[in-house]
Amino acid sequence: EDKVVQSPLSLVVHEGDTVTLNCSYEVTNFRSLLWYKQEKKAPTFLFMLTSSGIEKKSGRLSSILDKKELFSILNITATQTGDSAIYLCAVLSTGANNLFFGTGTRLTVIP
């Protein structure tokens, strides 16, 4: 059975801290891993990772995939209160019709 496990489930940090969110997966015919940010209801796309070891970066956010160890991390540096959200990890398998999501990590950044 496919599995996507995110940790921690929730995290509270102070503004300016750096956080690392984890996503491990067990899926057949892995194709890509995606990260989404969900602030209110609609998740918004952050990154798609297909190859191991290649960091994707957008501002203070970055992510990397390890296909040998079957995990990805999402780093956020110099956190701001606007980073408070649920961060969702999802996996797409070859031949699958849908993304398979983890339960998410709820990040709260306090001033």
Next chain:
Amino acid sequence: GAGVSQSPSNKVTEKGKDVELRCDPISGHTALYWYRQSLGQGLEFLIYFQGNSAPDKSGLPSDRFSAERTGGSVSTLTIQRTQQEDSAVYLCASSSFNSRATAGGYTFGSGTRLTVV
């Protein structure tokens, strides 16, 4: 439209009643997905439509759930004889074939929060 539009944004219904949730995808997007997000849970896949192909209904949790997509555009998710465990946020997403393959480009709507009392 410019984005994926869902209605209503909130729905409170009595146990046992039927509800219909609507999703209007981005114009030209051939793929449409319904997901459910229960409190503290990740997104649970429900159903997928792609063009004129038969829908993938493998995620529907029971026969009380059904969905249709008319004219390859608007989709309606129907829940019959609602139960309290159906309370969740129902999210719709759409994508074009190319965006799904390259940018992982699901565009989500803002969802419908369903509360069954």
